[in-house]
Amino acid sequence: MIDYEAALAAILRQCRQPQSQSVPLAQALSAVLAENLRSGVCLPPFDNAAMDGFALDTQGGRAEAGSEFAVAGVQVAGDGEVRATAGAWEITTGARIPQGLDAVAPSEQVQATASGSDGHPQRIRLVADVAAGSNIRRRGEDLAAGAEIMRAGQLLQAPQVMLLAALGVSHANVARRPRVAIIVSGRELVGDPAQALGQGQIRDSNGPFLHARLLAAGADVVYRGMVADDPAEFLSAVEQAIADGAEMLVSSGAVSRGRHDFIPEALRSRDAEIGFHKVNIRPGKPLLFARLPTGQLCFGLPGNPVSAAVGLRFFVEPALRAMLGMAPERPLRLPLATPCRKRPGIRSHLHAKIVCDASGRLSASVLPQQESFRMMPMLAADAWVVLPEPASSVGQDEWVDVYGLGHLLPLQVTAGAQDAGGEIPDGR
Template structure:
């Protein structure tokens, strides 16, 4: 497809091509960071039995409030792990989490009773209530958290510590998840130097895109299977591309050589190996020369511009959208918050701005940072968010609502220091 595309058109093409990956069965503890492909419904009640929420004494209220001052003999005791027991009249000493004896329905905390007598082993044998006890007080009912047959963890949920706690509580031995997306990174440019100990010759620069993208890929929940830096010869680039596919890459990222210069060889090199270039150039800033293709192998290819901020935007707003879709996650939604200060632009493009989310007077606001030029990397140390301004919005007033995205699709903006 030739010509500049609007952001929405380009993103729609990416999402159309980004097909969900294969499903595999894994033990929950081996699935952390992966996305659930099939919803998990509970096969048990949680809690599995009525149990005490407090250390105290179990009583039978039978639908009526037990008034303060009433006295009860202590007929038995129940601790966590004890099997079912049947109670008659009187109270039972009970510990937090212990199964309620059959016939009893309420618990009075130990601090709300007066112990009147003890056995020879110093166990309470008679108590007096120091407060009213209502039916059901301090009892966790069977299935109160999750009932048998109820949905527990929905499909599309990324497995983390909270999900593992629920799955472990339910005794789920295996879950269906999408495998991790495999990504290869190719940085192009004979001027790039990877070794930080190597002195720079005239015209050379350090390769910052490689480490940045590798870290962003991991933070996005994917896996880097290859990372190489190549010169500007098409045959060298294609040899690395072949190695990337041999390594099992589902997505290939390249940086540089996608603009309109004499040495921007990537589009023609891809066409030469049968790639279908689906778009080249998007009406965004930074990152307008972005290229997206499907390789003959079926892998997706993102040709990111070489300027650091341009590549960062292309990865954040296009590659990460593909990674979400391939992992089985729903499309991302931005936050909305007021702009801290007025801001304007000259070009009718969709802008992606390094931003800072601040907490001011109990509310959040988004501030556009200085240093928006695509070659500048230092502002990324201050930024905790991306602020997006639609193409049609040329001037924004302070307080106007804007779309705000976290640094990555799995990361919410962290609150930053107020800049005045």
């Protein structure tokens, strides 16, 4: 049986290098950037007014309260370059500063002493001092031309898309999403929600869960199938997944040591190289990793819901991360809210909440009911706590590793949650 770090290293050695593709910016949200980017222009592209008011010339110093100016023109956002030779110019937020002027007096710091028939001021008086440079956004103040703005491996979210749009970028070079197939196994499973359950049957829940989580983790799900406990049927699904372009296969069920746990031998019959089978973790110990001769990575996850979730989060998602060109994930370190006991010598993955107490202090609160068959506690969790192999117990306020529910999903914080603590069940 292999430990977690060795298992993860074995997986990452087999991951393909990131592959890139150009996509329209409108389709780049939640994609991963595949190249370092530098700005080709300045932002702002020209000096402009930070607020509505009057642009004027302080001659590089200060215009004092009581100073009066004739209004020589009006400059609104979208107007082109203009030179001011005298007086003040009425100006709107974002409008280009007329050449020869070096400050903007806000409207609320100006009195109109004369107005035209159209109501626009013709002459103004300052009611407060205005220093040179006041209320002007300088060219390149936000971003200078040539400056590095983003690095390969960065997730493109709304702020990144906004900046690229401001720079006039029409397409982004992003990492191609890894193509993944899902195969769930079990003769007891029913995939059609409209089909009545027979004796001993249950509904497939791992398939929808894996599909949703893989999409959220940056994968492109190209095939999803369900097979009975039959090696030939499983291998037929594998062939179909490969034909559909899958470069990673994620199965659930049939990987333990029981008589009907056929997937390890089925993969061997197809000349798969077994990287490891069984990892020193709870839950999810029977997890299997293999590589087909045609290059596809195979992850055999246990069938229990939480075991499958752990296998996906801590083995499949790091592989996806590598194939997307992202840096290895680093956990958050937080104190434990209440003590926990666990089996020594095994790494434990526990449902948890990130709790903020009345003083604003964050801690990790381990949830009760950690058995691997339970789905309801997964709804309450917003994080994973990982307890290291050697420990038999972790005391209150001891620091632990905390991970989000998915490597691309943000951690959430709950105010004032309770923690049952206690002993962690030895679920598979």
